[in-house]
Amino acid sequence: xxxxxxxxxxxxxxxxxxxxxxxxxxxxxxxxxxxxxxxxxxxxxxxxxxxxxxxxxxxxxxxxxxxxxxxxxxxxxxxxxxxxxxxxxxxxxxxxxxxxxxxxxxxxxxxxxxxxxxxxxxxxxxxxxxxxxxxxxxxxxxxxxxxxxxxxxxxxxxxxxxxxxxxxxxxxxxxxxxxxxxxxxxxxxxxxxxxxxxxxxxxxxxxxxxxxxxxxxxxxxxxxxxxxxxxxxxxxxxxxxx
Numbered sequence: 682x683x684x685x686x687x688x689x690x691x692x693x694x695x696x697x698x699x700x701x702x703x704x705x706x707x708x709x710x711x712x713x714x715x716x717x718x719x720x721x722x723x724x725x726x727x728x729x730x731x732x733x734x735x736x737x738x739x740x741x742x743x744x745x746x747x748x749x750x751x752x753x754x755x756x757x758x759x760x761x762x763x764x765x766x767x768x769x770x771x772x773x774x775x776x777x778x779x780x781x782x783x784x785x786x787x788x789x790x791x792x793x794x795x796x797x798x799x800x801x802x803x804x805x806x807x808x809x810x811x812x813x814x815x816x817x818x819x820x821x822x823x824x825x826x827x828x829x830x831x832x833x834x835x836x837x838x839x840x841x842x843x844x845x846x847x848x849x850x851x852x853x854x855x856x857x858x859x860x861x862x863x864x865x866x867x868x869x870x871x872x873x874x875x876x877x878x879x880x881x882x883x884x885x886x887x888x889x890x891x892x893x894x895x896x897x898x899x900x901x902x903x904x905x906x907x908x909x910x911x912x913x914x915x916x917x918x919x920x921x922x923x
Contacts, residue, residue: 686913689728689807691815691834692719692843693827696736696768698901707737707771716775718904719812722911723781728807730837731814732830733772735764758822762789765826769816770794782811788820788829800836807837827885835892842894843910844881845901850918851880868920881920889920896920 698715701708723729741757769785776783784806787795795816796802806813818829827844834842848856850864853876870890874883880898889896897910899917909916 693830696734738764788817
């Protein structure tokens with residue numbers, strides 16, 4: 682089996698990836714399929730840490746974009762953190778049912794269901810071959826799970842930030858609305874910032890740029906893409922310093 686290019690990665694999954702055929706909630710069949718893809722990459726020997734969004738359970742931003750928000754932003758963000766913890770537990774269960782030891786570490790302490798985030802402990806889990814799922818975002822409101830993924834990747838010395846999406850990579854416009862747009866194969870951090878591409882939030886992009894952490898944006902729903910990204914085969918869009 683080919684060796685991976687990256688020995689340690691952070692994989693960012695959107696909560697929507699857990700929807701499967703549902704309009705809301707968690708499709709456990711879809712989660713199991715994602716777990717199988719993660720395990721196929723883990724078998725190469727790559728240390729894999731994961732950050733999951735919570736959009737399948739809670740979309741606080743949609744409520745807050747109303748002209749007169751009926752919910753406080755901080756409250757909405759904390760509710761979103763709880764949604765990511767629910768998703769993390771679902772993925773942990775799916776991975777362990779397939780024989781992959783997994784640990785959930787939460788930025789919001791919940792000692793009965795998850796470990797608190799402790800950097801050294803997370804690194805040790807990865808060294809022992811466990812998948813680590815970072816839940817609860819950064820533990821602070823006003824920060825997205827993209828930013829949490831970038832932050833955790835830097836903290837654990839990951840070599841790349843894998844951003845799994847529902848499209849093939851980064852485009853100049855929405856490919857669902859304009860099917861004629863062409864995907865970027867490569868971008869620099871500054872190009873992504875200047876073009877205001879919405880594939881990843883500005884805070885996360887800036888963190889990656891300041892710490893020279895490459896980003897690969899790719900389609901989660903194509904079988905084998907996580908494995909390809911770990912092996913550095915041509916997939917998605919690569920964002921680097923140049």
